[in-house]
Amino acid sequence: AQKVTQAQTEISVVEKEDVTLDCVYETRDTTYYLFWYKQPPSGELVFLIRRNSFDEQNEISGRYSWNFQKSTSSFNFTITASQVVDSAVYFCALSEPSTSGTYKYIFGTGTRLKVLA
């Protein structure tokens, strides 16, 4: 069955520390997409990154980096030199085709990150 696991419910770090948020997924499809979203207290989901199942290249965007490993079905997210503004809930999502052909998202349970000044 399709599933996304974010085992870390809540993480607290001190500003400037690096932090890695884990995401493990399960799928039977060979074609799928993975996403990370940030949800600040306002509630609006902020898109961070997308990856398709054929592209295992790691990506770096400023202080953010992502490590996609199909062998372990993981798509982990690292924030280097964390800042207070990084405090939010982070969701990992798997998008794969449903029986109707439409791609549906399966969200993980989210990781609440608190960055302390």
Next chain:
Amino acid sequence: GAVVSQHPSRVICKSGTSVKIECRSLDFQATTMFWYRQFPKQSLMLMATSNEGSKATYEQGVEKDKFLINHASLTLSTLTVTSAHPEDSSFYICSAYVQGRWAEQFFGPGTRLTVL
């Protein structure tokens, strides 16, 4: 591009009343829109898939008669919570799906519903 709006952003109503939430894709056409519900400190749960011109498909456990969905055009889907009760208080989020574009959904800012 790919902006989705929701209206209202916040609504407080009395128990027993009906509330309508609008979801619009502002700069693109969306054949499919999704409706999610999020309770405090929980993840997003898919309620239903809305396709333009056809009936919505509801997820297991979601009451069709309570959560009425209408996808009247390629840019507008509405969710009506009928006879709302305090347990319906939640954060409702819509998204619009663009086929072929990375299977990506574009999310609205959400509507916070409080039923007194």
